[in-house]
Amino acid sequence: MTEKTGTFVVTHAEAESAVVRDAETAQVHTLASNPGLEVHDVLxxxxxxxxxxxxxxxVIEIEDRRTIELVDSDLEPTTYEKELAAEAELGDLVQEERAGTGELxxxxxPDGEVxxxxxxxxxxxxxxxxxxxxEAVRVEVRRSAEDGVLSVRYLPD
Incomplete structure (x- = not known):
């Protein structure tokens, strides 16, 4: 038996089984039982x-469990986020570390695709x-169709 320890995301959950995906390698594991897991749980x-x-x-052991909250925000990207997008080529991704943990x-x-x-x-x-x-627990998606800007904020607790 080859045990595997890591960070897993629950991608599918039913009463009797669940599917987890290794967050690092993307390898998928079907669990024969579901120890109370829900979609978007991170183990x-x-x-x-x-x-x-x-x-x-x-699942042999769970050291930590958290849920990732996906938020489709009605807020617009910040002025700073709009400035970052303005400096980028169309379709390019700009990544910024947030103070502490998380990422932006x-x-x-393109017009009409926000x-x-x-x-x-x-x-x-x-x-x-x-x-x-x-190590984020909340993902917030903001958009501005007028400016052609999409921001995704990976936020800590």
Missing amino acids: EATVAPEPPLEVTWE HVFSV EAAAQDVLDDEETIARAARL
């Missing part, structure tokens, strides 16, 4: 394959995985 945990076939996994991602988005881009970020599994890696 610092150890998992291991269940014998004899080792096609499903079980700003995109300059809403679709915001929805893509909110629907993307990688958004939650990135939040897990950054």
Whole structure:
């Protein structure tokens, strides 16, 4: 039995089973049971394959558990975020570390595509995985269609 310890994001959860994704490697593990997990939970945990076939996994130990909150904000990006986007090429990502922990991602988005881009970020599994890696508990998506700016804020507790 090969145990694996790491940061896992719950991508699917039912009463009897769950699916977790390793936040670092993107490897997916189907759990044979669900120890009370919900979609968007982030676990610092150890998992291991269940014998004899080792096609499903079980959670051996959970060291920490938190939930990532996805917020589709009605607020506009800040003046600073708009300035960052103005300096970027269309479609480019600008990443800024926040004071303390967390990160700020700003995109300059083509006209008419801001809403679709915001929805893509909110629907993307990688958004939650990135939040897990950054130790964020809240992801806030802000947009300004008028300015063609999308900001994604990975925020700590």
